[in-house]
Amino acid sequence: MTTQTLSMIVCGLISFVVGAVLAFFAGVKYRMKVAEAELGSAEEEAKRLVSDAIRAAETKKKEALLEAKDEIYKIKNDSEKEIKERRSEVQRQERRLQQREENLDRKTENMEKKEEALQQKLKDADQRLQEAEQVKASQLEMLERISGYSEEQAKAYLLSTLSDELTHEKALKIQQFEQRYKEEADQKAREIISQAIQRCAADHVAEVTVSAVPLPSDEMKGRIIGREGRNIRTLETLTGVDLIIDDTPEAITLSSHDPVKREVARIALEKLIQDGRIHPARIEEAVEKAAREVEQKIKQDGERAVIETGVHGVHPELMRLLGRMRYRTSYGQNVLDHSIEVAQIAGIMASELGLEPTQAKRAGLLHDIGKALTHEIEGSHVAIGVDLARKYRENPDIIHAIEAHHNDVEPKTIVACLVQAADAISAARPGARRENLENYIKRLEKLESIANSFEGVDKCFAIQAGREIRIMLKPDIISDDQMIITAREIAKRIEDEMEYPGQIKVNVIRETRAIEYAK
Template sequence: MIPIVVCIIIALLCAVISGVIAFLAGVNHRKKIAEFTIGSAEQEAKRIVSDAIKTAEAKKKEAVLEGKDEIHRQRAEAEKELNERRKEVQRQERRIQQKEETLDKKLESLEAKDEILNNKNKQADERLAEAEAVKKSQFEMLERISGFTVEQAKDFLMKNLEDELTHEKAVKLMEFEQQTRDDAENSAREIISMAIQRCAADHVAEATISVVPLPNDEMKGRIIGREGRNIRAIETMTGVDLIIDDTPEAITLSSFEPVRREVARIALEKLISDGRIHPARIEEMIEKARREVDATIKQEGERAIIEAGVNGIHPELVKLLGRLRYRTSYGQNVLNHSLEVAYLSGVMASELGLDPTIARRAGLLHDIGKALDHEIEGSHVDIGVDVARKYKESETVIHAIQAHHGDVEAKTVIACIVQAADAISAARPGARRENLENYIKRLEKLEGVASSFEGVERCYAIQAGREIRIMVKPDIITDDRMILLARDICQKIENDLEYPGQIKVNIIRESRAIEYAK
């Protein structure tokens, strides 16, 4: 057993030794290979360094050559620029030299002229001294001959001249004043007569009644209604008195207020054409008629400014002009009167060489206050001035409105023209009727007295002022209070107004409840 183990150990030792020898042999071989590789790398590095040095030397030589060429080129350019500047400087020097020579010549010429002027000034001074001496000698001679000094002679001449001028001036002024007065009167007559001749105005005055035609007499009964309910509803809602008499196929509407009468006429015509006449339908048609009248007022205002040939009037003033269509002054329609005054003012302004547009504008607006005089306290002149100023009318127009009745002194020719045109329009035959205006004022005062009491909603004077119909607010005036209110209104009418006969005070209190079934 032991020899086998020893053999194994020996074999192992031999194997180990063989491995070590082989390893050392391999290490030695790799070392030789590495040394050979390092030697080759050092040779290659030396070759690369040598090539780099050669390339650097070549680049250096090229750079030096390029630098020399650039320096040479820049030096040539600098010399060229220097030569050009030197030439420019030489040209400037020659130009300056020429200017100096020209200035020297001008200076010599000016000196020569200055010398000539000095000589002429000396001669002028000498001649002036001679003239002064001659003048002095002549004055001395005149003083010896006349016996007056210079101041005394001046005073004497001025006094005589003033006396002559004063006399001549007084004579001429008298002649001119008389001539101007005669010419002005003749011109004024011609202008006014020409304006009147060229004014073809309507002579028809407004009435207080309107007639509505009927298709047949049976319609009268339908308008009256059962127990008179339809006619009462119409009169109550419009404030117009319906007169149904024996006149065939016609109903008469009576009211001093043209707007109410027009609303009632339109509503009645609509009811007749529709055929359905009952209180609810009557109320609906009256509201439609009121809207139509409002539209007509606007259209009438627009028509008036077109006919008058003016523009730029505020829309609210246009509406007020339309309201004048339903206003009367002593029986004369105020809108027609305003158009007539505008036309007359334009004609007279043209004849006088003034602006006819401003004159027509002032004439058209001169009575604008009458559209509001029943709503606002004060005269129509003051109301018109305030309204015109509110809507930015010119001072010329405002002054013409203010002065057209002589409340203030007319300071412009336009104001005088409007004043004259207003007088012409009012004074022509058939233009106005005094009695109708007094009648309308009396009825307006009657309505004003009734409206002054608390709780009164609306009131209408009917039957030519023999009856006042008053609608009261049911939530304020009770049935018991109605009796006391009627007595108070009667007492105030008796104390404040003058009227013929007697006036019936008719108070109406109505409560309504409206609901719709759906």
């Protein structure tokens, strides 16, 4: 390599180095300018933020001052309002006290005037008393002259007159004593009945004409129906009960007005479901077994009723009929439970009266025995019960009580009256019997319409669930004597035109009021 070439290379390197140094210093200078510009903008931004913060602080300060002024104004208004209210309340209290003082002053003046008037009246009364004594003395002298009676003769005449008056008073006293004894007897009867009811409290549940049999699954419904319905037809034919298979899940409803047949069908169906083999031959066997079980239960129920009431020596056939009444209802009330309750109530009332309760219990237990055969024999349950009691040689007093418990004949013995009362008490217990609501309302309306049809009736109200009717009379039309006749006529018409359990109290009220106000 030549010297000239080497010099060129060195010069080139020197030029490159010098250019690089110049470029570096130029870049450094440019960055310094950029940094200075950014620093200036940052300072300006900082100044702007500071001024904004100062303005915001001033705004917040003004808002706080306004809020404080509003709060002070509000507190001031509330305080002024409260002071005004308290001032008005104080003024009202002052006016009230002033009025009371004025009233007291007026009352004091009135009392003083009344006291003066009373003193004057007392003076006048003393004066008139003296005048009356003088008039009395003069009249006695005049009477002695006119009558011509001496003092002894006048005494004898007065004693004779007094004797007649005493005879009248004695008659009135006798009548008062009779009335008082009658009231005491009524009160005693009410106490005896209330004690009998309290000592023989029983639960009542209305019986229904359907029973539900639960199923393990809905598939069992098809097996009970059987091919072409042969199983269900066989079961309905053998039991006399309708099987209702509806959309109720896992249940079948048994419907029949004969509770014995319904119980047999229920037991038989439960046995078939438990066994699982359901076909006509098996159904017939299950129904026979269920009928035997029900018959055995009827016998046990009859024996239990006799033991529970303490009635002995009852014919076995009568005990079986008593057990059948377990499956007989009257207005939803179980007849066997009703008969047991009547026996207990009649026995308690007999004991309270100091009588032997055995016959009363026996008559109460057997009074509805005819209801066990009303589905099989024509006639009323009273007539059927009398025939059964005679057939099995019951005591004539028991037969008479059975015959008279619904007033088919007039009760002539205490036992018959006790059974009649106990029967009405048991049937009238709240919830003991069920009757159609429409019929119940119609009976109340009929009761009120009968009372309103009589002249002189102002208002009437059927109360105590239709067991009492309270009648208000017009005192200017009906007198006290006519009131008694009106009550009797209303009761007679109710007996003739209505049918009802127990008895209905006709409570007739005649009242005259005079009202005045002392001012």
